Amino acid sequence: MLHHLSFAVTDLARSAAFYDAVLAPLGYVRVFADDTCVGYGTPGSGDKFAIKLRTVVSPPAAGFHLAFAAPDRESVARFHAAALLHGGEDNGAAGLRPHYGNDYYAAFVIDPDGYRIEAVINR
Template sequence: MLHHLSFAVTDLARSAAFYDAALAPLGYVRVFADDTCVGYGYPGGGDKFAIKLRANAAIPDSGFHLAFAAPDRESVARFHEEALGHGGQDNGPAGLRPHYGNDYYAAFVLDPDGYHVEAVINN
């Protein structure tokens, strides 16, 4: 359904370091970058997620979050570990979330600007 999504960030270098590290275990890489924007997607493809430098980024409240698809449970755990090691805040460690489904395995973090971000596999 969605083609792509972008977040406004206040410090592009800080956010890019966070997303470079957090998204790598999920198989996502930088597919483009310039002085005001960094795009992420699968190697050789277009961007599906981008961060864009904005001095006055308005972060949505906790009712908004973005979930990235993970290839396996190990990748979810590595996403969480890398995110915390690169400026993210814990918002729920890697584990099963049976209230979302029997096989719903996810980890939750807040990125350096405060966006709610998740990595998930549902099998």
């Protein structure tokens, strides 16, 4: 259904370093970058997620979050650890979430601009 999504960020270098680190364990890389924007996707593809430099950022309220697909449970744990090392805030360590499904394994963090993000595998 979704083609791509972007977040406004106040410090592109800080946010790019954060997303480089947290998305790498999930298999996503920078697919383009310029002075005001960095796009991420799978190697050799177009962007599916981008961060764009803006002077004012107002993340959506609690209830909104973006979940990134993970290839395995280990990558979910690496996503969480990388987020905490690069300015993210813990919002739920890697683990099973049986209230979402028997095999729902996820980690939740808040990025440096206040966006709630997740890495998940559901198998």
